[in-house]
Amino acid sequence: MSRQQVCVLGAGSWGTALALVLARSGARDVWLVARDEAQVAEIAAIRENSRYLPGIHLPDNIRITADMAHAIAGIDACVYALPCIAVDDYLPQLAEGDFPVIAACKGLHPETLTRSDEMLAKYIAKDRIALLSGPSFALEVAKGQPTAITMAAENLELAAAAAAFFDDTNFRIYLSDDLIGVAMGGALKNVIAIAAGMADGLGFGHNSVAAAVTRGLAEMARLTVACGGETETLMGLSGLGDLVLTCTGELSRNRQFGIAIARGQSCEAAIEQVGQVVEGVRTARAANQLALKLNVELPLMQSVHRVVSGELGIHDAVAALMARPERPE
Numbered sequence: 001m002s003r004q005q006v007c008v009l010g011a012g013s014w015g016t017a018l019a020l021v022l023a024r025s026g027a028r029d030v031w032l033v034a035r036d037e038a039q040v041a042e043i044a045a046i047r048e049n050s051r052y053l054p055g056i057h058l059p060d061n062i063r064i065t066a067d068m069a070h071a072i073a074g075i076d077a078c079v080y081a082l083p084c085i086a087v088d089d090y091l092p093q094l095a096e097g098d099f100p101v102i103a104a105c106k107g108l109h110p111e112t113l114t115r116s117d118e119m120l121a122k123y124i125a126k127d128r129i130a131l132l133s134g135p136s137f138a139l140e141v142a143k144g145q146p147t148a149i150t151m152a153a154e155n156l157e158l159a160a161a162a163a164a165f166f167d168d169t170n171f172r173i174y175l176s177d178d179l180i181g182v183a184m185g186g187a188l189k190n191v192i193a194i195a196a197g198m199a200d201g202l203g204f205g206h207n208s209v210a211a212a213v214t215r216g217l218a219e220m221a222r223l224t225v226a227c228g229g230e231t232e233t234l235m236g237l238s239g240l241g242d243l244v245l246t247c248t249g250e251l252s253r254n255r256q257f258g259i260a261i262a263r264g265q266s267c268e269a270a271i272e273q274v275g276q277v278v279e280g281v282r283t284a285r286a287a288n289q290l291a292l293k294l295n296v297e298l299p300l301m302q303s304v305h306r307v308v309s310g311e312l313g314i315h316d317a318v319a320a321l322m323a324r325p326e327r328p329e
């Protein structure tokens with residue numbers, strides 16, 4: 001049997017970390033597709049992605065290229081690890097073939113309001129689609145630290161087939177057949193992580209973060225159910241798990257962004273300061289639109305959107321949230 005070939009689209013922090021997971025057992029060759037030749041040359045020269053994962057050595061069975069057509073020829077699986085906003089630039093090229101396409105991005109599209117499973121389904125047959133989502137900071141995964149994560153597909157058999165490529169012993173995968181729930185959990189936790197960062201940036205203590213996690217989870221579940229997903233999924237890794245991680249972990253870019261906003265930076269300056277993808281900004285806009293369209297109450301997420309877009313001052317947002325009428329929990 002010939003060696004497996006897997007392609008990872010995106011040589012940012014998550015794509016590079018997932019390439020390491022796929023390569024670690026030594027059972028396959030991994031193509032890591034970078035954005036341009038300059039990035040390819042830089043990574044290939046020192047066998048390290050110094051901008052996104054400094055200090056982590058890339059083994060020889062990870063090969064770097066900017067030539068996607070070359071990297072996808074004859075592959076057994078493809079992992080999409082770029083921001084959601086870039087899907088239409090990459091996925092059309094994956095429409096042909098029978099290999100699984102595993103999306104590792106977490107977000108909602110700001111204009112079409114689509115989830116990651118829907119973004120894939122626009123180009124890829126349903127039985128080739130899988131989603132990977134859960135509490136997993138790229139740096140910790142790259143270092144080989146124990147991580148548990150969820151793989152979702154239309155059914156558990158397909159999810160297991162996609163999960164089989166990630167045979168790193170410290171990367172434990174749970175399976176789900178709730179694509180909607182897993183997509184929504186991964187996307188919406190970003191918005192709540194911004195809220196938790198804002199609380200921290202305003203100098204609030206642990207109480208406010210616990211409130212954001214708990215009430216944020218309730219909002220996530222409401223919107224997920226309105227979209228056809230299951231509440232139970234939100235209580236798992238791609239929901240509560242990722243929410244706890246990103247609302248409390250220093251490595252969360254969404255949380256860092258929230259801190260910067262609370263300290264008075266503009267949205268653009270805060271994104272610039274973080275220096276990496278902050279999916280929660282676009283996802284907050286989409287969640288706000290979905291809430292209006294589906295008539296779902298999302299006070300916390302909508303406040304995040306209004307503060308980030310400059311519609312509402314952060315102190316006014318806190319006051320309005322605290323003044324909401326009492327209601328059953």
Ligand SMILES: NC(=O)C1=CN([C@@H]2O[C@H](COP(=O)(O)OP(=O)(O)OC[C@H]3O[C@@H](n4cnc5c(N)ncnc54)[C@H](O)[C@@H]3O)[C@@H](O)[C@H]2O)C=CC1
Nearest residue numbers: 011012013014015035081082083086105106137138276277
């Ligand atoms: N970093 C992490 O710990 C995790 C990230 N994710 C998700 O993975 C996705 C990718 O994020 P990261 O790798 O963390 O971001 P990153 O900021 O580390 O890297 C982003 C990569 O995408 C490229 N890129 C950015 N915009 C692009 C565009 N419009 N077209 C083409 N390429 C573009 C950049 O050049 C860079 O290579 C996001 O949806 C994120 O939510 C999911 C789990 C963990």
Ligand SMILES: O=C(CO)COP(=O)(O)O
Nearest residue numbers: 134135136137252253254
């Ligand atoms: O999704 C993540 C970890 O599971 C990464 O979160 P941030 O995008 O907030 O850094």
